[in-house]
Amino acid sequence: MRLTIIQPCMGRRRGEPYIRTWQMEPLAPAVLAALTPADVAIRFHDDRMEPIPYDEPTDLVAITVETYTARRSYQIATEYRRRGVPVVMGGFHPTLVPEEAGQYAEAVVIGEAEGLWPQVIEDFRRNRLRSVYRSHTRPPLSGSTPDRSIFAGKNYLPIALVESGRGCRLGCEFCSIQTVFRQSCTFRPVAEVVAEIKRLGRRVIFFVDDNIVADPERARELLRALVPLRIRWIGQAAISAAFDGELLQLLVESGCQGLLIGLESLDPRTLERMGKGFATGAGYYRAALANLRRHGIRIYATFVLGYEEDTVGTLEEALAFAGQERFYLAAFNHITPFPGTPLYRRLAEEGRLLHHRWWLDGEYRYGMLPFAPRNIPPGELEERCVAARRRFFGLPSMIRRSLDFGVNSSSFSMWLNFFVINGLMRREVLQRRRYPLGDENFSGALLRVGEGAACGDREPHRSGHPREWVSE
Ligand code: B12
Ligand code: SF4
Secondary structure, three states: OEEEEEEOOOEEOOOOOOOHHHOOOOHHHHHHHHHOOOOOEEEEEEOOOOOOOOOOOOOEEEEEOOOOOHHHHHHHHHHHHHOOOOEEEEOHHHHHOHHHHOOOOOEEEEOOOOOOHHHHHHHHHOOOOOOEEEOOOOOOOOOOOOOHHHHOOOOOOOOEEEOOEEEOOOOOOOOHHHHHHOOOEEEOOHHHHHHHHHHHOOOEEEEOOOOOOOOHHHHHHHHHHHHHHOOEEEEEOOHHHHHOHHHHHHHHHOOEEEEEEEEEOOOHHHHHHHOOOOOOOHHHHHHHHHHHHHOOOEEEEEEEEOOOOOOHHHHHHHHHHHHHOOOOEEEEEEOOOOOOOHHHHHHHHOOOEOOOOOOOOOOOEOOOOOEOOOOOOHHHHHHHHHHHHHHHOOHHHHHHHHOOOOOOOOOHHHHHHHHHHHHHHHHHHHHHOOOEOEEOOOOOOOOOOOOOOOOOOOOOOOOOOOOOOOOO
């Protein structure tokens, strides 16, 4: 049997390369490859960096789908399904809106692949593929390591993504993570994470865990185990970690170079409404950031704009705060109502969604507000978010922040790094603006299940050669 795994891009502008900072090794396809029985031949295509060879013979296509990549995923599925090849979709978006994804795929996997994927393959081989596969409980994350052999020959950014745990126990109103994982966390055994890093042999690691300090005890265990590896790593964490002295010390000793922290807002009313009431605003943040600074940890701070109390002043305040705190990187995004989240439901009930299924709407572009904020016209907030990014990544701000020798530029090479990374982000501020969702070159309508070529009723090809691709 031959399986093709696809990582879609968000969209494509005619004649333009894809956004470079998003071209990292994608873990979901590597996890799927690892869970696939050894006698299945696998091809992997990354739509962000190469054209997809739709005519290459294959028996089954698996696409990993996020909300921003949904439209593009349905286009890709249409191409394969026009050729009679059945498609399976999984990932965040199909888990949030399975009934929608099910219109464009023969099968939808709701939830995590561990525990379900081998069954999908088995059912396909027996010609009894079901339209929906759902995991009712969270599977353990032990015993499987992503199969990165599928990345061979691709020009990814030089950073290895590693997952040590999945999910978050907090419940922010706007967040897909809490909706998908139902406010729970699962962790891989620390020994398996360490073994994977050793095998990888890479010096720079990005832990993709949503909150690497979600369970402080387990975080300590992981960090202690990382110390002897002498790696440099970045990750994502809740700011509460900054008040745990032992954890901070272990972060430094284990090689933590920087943390992405969702500050979201400086307004306590907004933080309360979001479900982040534990952070009580600018004063709380300043104290926490001072602790992180003392330990030399660089910060990528993210802010979201457009909440109920937000005004133009809120954005200006966030921008000024980011400058004063000399963040290594910062993001100023409008809040996004992802399907299935409490925020989406609330805005829909209040009649404030401007584009209902904005991720499928041909008029909608990255950066546009899909809802009406209370105090700022949507177009103005979009422009102001872009302007804030341009100012933050503008030369005067970059120079000022680079002169932070205690943290951002602790050595000459880190000073150069600062300019490379900030320069990349600066270049992309305008490139990202109004980026299309879906490929502008795609023509025709999206093919729905039951329309056009019949899929899934063909006998799967059996090569008999483990992992070997036999052309027809
Ligand atoms: C690392 C990361 C990135 C990296 C990209 C890494 C890469 N792939 O190249 C960077 C920093 C570039 C990035 C960018 C963005 N990201 Co991001 N990212 C993540 C993060 C933290 C980890 C992803 C990961 O590797 N997970 C580990 C893998 C193994 O898990 P998984 O993808 O969920 O896959 C499992 C299941 O979902 C399922 N599955 C997945 N696909 C498939 C397919 C099939 C067929 C099957 C059966 C199962 C299946 O099985 C897997 C194993 O169980 C996630 C959060 C998260 N917890 O996943 C956010 C996340 C995916 N990102 C998100 C967003 C919004 C973005 C941006 C839009 C942010 C922005 N405004 O700029 C961009 C968009 C980039 C794009 N899509 O092109 C959202 C998506 C929400 C949604 N509803 O879709 C997430 C969930 C974060 C969040 N807080 O909500 N991101
Ligand atoms: S802390 Fe982060 S990952 Fe957790 S629910 Fe809030 S936004 Fe989502």
